[in-house]
Amino acid sequence: MATTGKRTAGGRQESYSADSLTVLEGLDAVRKRPGMYIGTTDSQGLMHCLWEIIDNSVDEALAGACDDIKVTLHTDGSIEVEDNGRGIPVDVEHKTGLSGVEVVLTKLHAGAKFGNASYTAVGGLHGVGSSVVNALSSRLDVEVDRDGKTYRMEFHQGHPGAYSDADPDHPSPDSPFKRTRKGRPTPLRVVGSAPRKHTGTRIRYWTDPEIFNNTAEFSYQQLIDRVRQTSFLVPGLKITVVDERIESTGDLGRDRLLEMDDAGQASSAQAPAPQQEETDGTRPVVGGAESLSAAAGEDAGEDGDAASPSRDDGRALPMAPDDSQGHKRIEEFLHTGGVVDFVDYLSKGEPVCDIWHISGEATYQEETQRVGPDGELHAEQVERDCGVDIALRWVNDYDSTIRSFVNVVATPGGGMHVDGFMNAMTREVRKVVEANARKLKVNLKDPHTKIERDDVLAGLVAVITVRIAEPQFQGQTKDVLGTAQVKPIVTRMTDDQFGQMITGSKRGFKEQAGRVLEKIVGEMHARIQARKTKEVTRRKNALESASMPSKLSDCMPGNDDIAELFIVEGDSALGTAKAARNSAFQALLPIRGKILNVQKASISQILGNKECASIIQVVGAGSGANFDISQARYNKVIMMTDADVDGAHIRILLLTLFYRYMRPLIEEGHVYAAVPPLHRISLAGKHKGEYLYTYSDDELEGKLAELKREGIAYKEDIQRYKGLGEMDADQLADTTMDPRTRMLRRIRMEDAEQASRIFPLLMGDEVPPRKRFIVENADDFDRSKIDT
Template identity: 35%
Template sequence: MVVDNTKEYNAQSIQVLEGLEPVRKRPGMYIGSTGSSGYHHLVYEVVDNSIDEAIAGFCKNIKVIIEPGDIVTVEDDGRGIPVDIHPEYKVSALQLVMTKLHAGGKFDNKAYKVSGGLHGVGVSVVNALSEFLEVYVKREGKLYYQKYRRGVPETDVLVKKEGIKETGTIVRFKPDREIFDKGVTFNYDVLHARLRELAFLNKGVRIQIIDKRGKEEKKDEFYYEGGIVEFVNALTQEMKPISDTFYIYGEKTMSDGKLLITEISFRYTTDYDEIGYSYVNSIKTIEGGTHLTGFRSGLTKVMLEFYEKLGFDKKAKVDISGEDVREGLVYVVSVKLPEPQFEGQTKEKLGNSEVKGLVEDIVYEKLVPIFEKNLDTVKKILEKVIEAARAREAARKARELVRRKSALDSFSLPGKLADCSERDPEKTELFIVEGESAGGSAKQARSREFQAILPLKGKIMNAEKARINKLLDNEEIKTIITAIGTGIADTFDISKIRYGKIIIMTDADVD
């Protein structure tokens, strides 16, 4: 966390981009929707202001309280929103932040090095979409207060108390029922998950959530001194690890002179899937982006280097790919930068092209010395990578075999399949049954015209826990694929399905 004490946070730090008029007319443009996600976004937007203070190094505690009637209070111990008169607009900076779209220190690089907020709309949108909003500011020894109704000030900025030592901001609001879909309410578990995530991503920040709506109060507190290392440890709690949890931190200056901060933590497990989460300024980038691409390419580059350096290339004699390197990998990638550019259909993909190369460089520069000190672990990881590469190649060959045995031709259908005469998938049914005896009974009871029966041997392989090459070596799995006719993976074609309904007809035994 970088604390920049040389920059003042006052009315001159506040920049104004637009008024609030459009927000109530088209709320979906500013918070995504008027359903549950937009409703929860109001809380996130206020909390993001507190997180901005934490990122800047001025906030250690954030509290979120939900009261009956879905009234929410967000409290932090940051510097407090400035209350002095803005030099251009001649009103309190606090009122500007609350009533002008995009007004805030996060748009002035003097006040914040980086800032959260995917939509970046600011607390003013929360104000516009709230039945009422109250804000308390503890700053310069005084407690200031102002109240709004549907974005319009009901009071001036008032001094409620003097002689206080603390600093911080308290925002209390109630979403406007005229705006949001009928029946939406705050879900404790949804807020819990997001606040826990924020605590992981901003180590050393204590975040509390208290729900006072039920008969019994719900309460949780999140504090992670280990940050994203603890995040990865939590993600791998139920898995079997083959490495410790690695951690990378790096800073790079971008071409515009601004700072890119990169934090990455990852661990290898015996699992076959890649599990990862990426974030920009504490906002989840569901579609990834240039920061994630940079991590993946940097990791692959390091792995290939050690693959050759440790002589595995001569022993294994197999080409490894990025896909192989990421098998069983669990990671969290978090970057912080002043002006993230989002793209993609959901605007949840980082588009800053420069970030890819910078993150890749950080990964390479930091990870090589870490791996040099952990060669035994690196060897274990590379053994898994080689196994994944061999499995990938075997799967490719197996898919070719399955493709050649296409079910397009009825002559290639499995011998145990009792097919039906109808060829229109809209009218046909396939019953998958256990064993020949069950198959015999089913064949007697079926309608030969549109019902097909496929008997299988007892308990078959668990597809969730096996590599695809092992699955495609299994006769029962191959039989199912051939009978259905669609192909699999990159050759899957739903138009080639032979049966409109597939019914798994088994008993309740575990096998």
């Protein structure tokens, strides 16, 4: 007995005992918490119930036992799904003592999909679909054709029993219902006979208004879209939708009926119709047939012998509306081309290539839980079959249309099958582009000219399907496939088959592959140009938000990938550099002599120093912890100082600034030192007008000796440059600024820890350590390490 607890002023009982627990039996839990099983009780949940019933019939088709499904929308609001599959088992299940029909429709997590034998690839995995729909229906009738008989059973809100309908031709959930006594099996009634070789299942249900809210509405368009999609994914499966609620409205001119001959070509249709184009954007597809409407009992000729007008491509035209009599709306769907037909249907715009098809089968190992003879679960290593079926095509468009499925379950979030396909396809395209770079006009030396996945996806229409037993999904919604073994299988098949297509090695694909590659490379160039345009806007905004130093001679915007900032020593060198530079991508910033030694200075001193502040502002990426290299306005920062001791000192001071406050510039190799020459040798004789440049006294002596040995005359007055200002524009361009002829020294920081010790030692406030370092290393002095 439960103890009686005290009650608070609000009436709440304080005690908590076993009597406080509620046990929901059978399908009562589904009715109590329907959202756990169908998501919501609005329109989405209403449609989900229909998908569960249809998917059970589709699973029969996937098992090869069904090729015809009929969905009927009755005038009383009920929905009926009929198939010619094997029929729900009618014999008794030994553990429960119930017929197979009652087990399937009243027991959660019950069905043949757990045994791994009757079904090898299914959409439903949890065994709750039919029973959940039963629980959430005010009435559900089921009829099964097996063994030459038609069996029937009826349910009210998930409970088995029998209805007493006043008019058997018009059943109603309001008819009197006699419920089977609890704990007893409900006998299957034999209500008729059926052809002995015919099997199938018919389920008709009325959704329960006590469960679904007032906003729940049935969507006919969702039904048609889902049925059409399924007909693509299960080639050869005919699905018919009959809407008895619709009378003739004169709007059926958009509909048509195609039938297929053995070759898979459109052959016959309804009665002749006037020459007109479709208005709804749908169309028949190559290799399959889509039957979107047939008027029941009309004069079209039910045997399909009536001729039908066609376009130049042989496709049938829409039926003309016939308002002479009322009729049901009937739409049939049948495709024999599978995913190839699906891609053709999804393709909008001018095709760049034909539809490419990748398919195959492979096996993989997986550990799973099997139900043993004793009903217990046992871990077992099994070999799974994986069927891959992919169709793709590029069209002249920018958007991509990618649909992915596992069995017939849509996976809008992708998963392992999509990852395997995308990775392999992108890799194969990159390989071909690199191998044909010159033909495709791709500059492989430019790090930005690299094919990205978005370039490949532009204009791509693809349907990716795999069929496996017991797929593992990420989450309850089945949006993402998580079976990891599928990815390498899809990758290998794509590498092999798509690789042959995109390289043109497969017969008939060379010209198509060329057009596809041109499109992809074009998308790459467009992406790069768009990024440059964005950079132009960013540069413009940066210049507008903070005025640049007046002494900055900036380059033209739009060339950020190659833009160079020359930090020039002195105004005299600036004048020559202006005439020598290429203003399209080379900017100049002059500094006056030696800048502040930032190793000794405080932050306030640095920001107050005009030269340091100008450099930080012009680079445009901030400083210190806030430095963002992605915002840098130049790809190269080049220190262009005189080739003497003072010039070397200025470079050290600049490097100290970069190291302390813009270190990523050095770490990622964006800082350079220009290498101007020290001497110019004017050649004479037959080499008159030619010049040689040397960069040190030792090199000069060696070069003069070499000229003497080779008998080449030169003028004795060797020009020695005291500074960059002594060069004319042509000389400065040839030796120091023109990327085609100049020499640059990239500043590297191979050992950051050592650099962090050396900079404070050589540039810091402490004089004694620096003096000691110089004295101790004086004997190791190597003149060749001095860049003068």
